Amino acid sequence: MCFLGDDIIGNAPTPCMRQLLDVFERHGRTGHRRRAGAARAHPSVRRHRRPQHRRQRLQIDDLVEKPRAEDAPSDLAIIGRYVLTPDLFEILAKTAADKRGEIQLTDGLRTLRKRRPMYAVEFVGKRYDTGDKLGFLKATVEFALARPDLSDAFRAYLKGLDF
DSSP states (O other): EOTTEEEEESSSSSOOHHHHHHHHHHHHHBBBBBTTTTEEEEEEEEEEGEEEEHHHEEEEEEEESSOGGGGGGEEEEOOOOOEEETTHHHHHHHHOTTTSSSOOHHHHHHHHHHHOEEEEOSSSSSEEEEEEEHHHHHHHHHHHHHHTHHHHHHHHHHHSOOO
């Protein structure tokens, strides 16, 4: 499992990673999403645990690391949750660095995708981009307001601020 810290998933009846693991355990393939990239995929199998836990598994056709909006292969984002298998690490060891000198996980996954099917999960929940300052603040406020032990005091604090 791999969690990237700049994506937080909230308001999920089942934790996002559990949703990916359920698909991985059922199908034995890589469940995958990551922030700021984009994926081209097609529907593979619909699975229903309970109506509020509906998830769609998508077979990935291609991945692009941080494309411009007009170059994105679809409107599907790749966010910071992965179920990775050991065969990826051998590929990453041979993956060339990009122009910034970084080895991109997406490049390794594109190579792996050429060798075998790879899947994404349209998860149930809300994504917060905490790598963005405003996204971090929104997540902090929404999570604080959702906590029974903090919500009343935090709400009172916010109301008392002089805007």
